[in-house]
Amino acid sequence: MAKKLTGTDRVGLLSEPFAALPDLQCSVVNARVWTHNDRIASMICVKNSNFGSPIEDTQYIDRIEACLKNVLKGDNDIKLRYQWQPPIWKEVCIK
Secondary structure, three states: OEEEEEEEOOOOOOHHHHHHHHHHOEEEEEEEEEEEOOEEEEEEEEEEOOOOEOOOOHHHHHHHHHHHHHHHOOOOOOEEEEEOOOHHHHHHHOO
């Protein structure tokens, strides 16, 4: 599963969602971050830490999204969006 995060760059922006992920039984597999002119974009790829498998359960995804939105709601400019990747990409990148 991949999460895209965009918004205004600030201190601690990525540490907050990364700190919440273990409580959701998520392990970060890969992360890419770009900044430009006080803006940030990142793609965080996670998997289920209990099973080491991609996350496909929609209720589980909804719970992760709700928690991350709550963690990030202090910044009104944050946009969090779930993105499905093609199955072959999921297998290679564990997204």
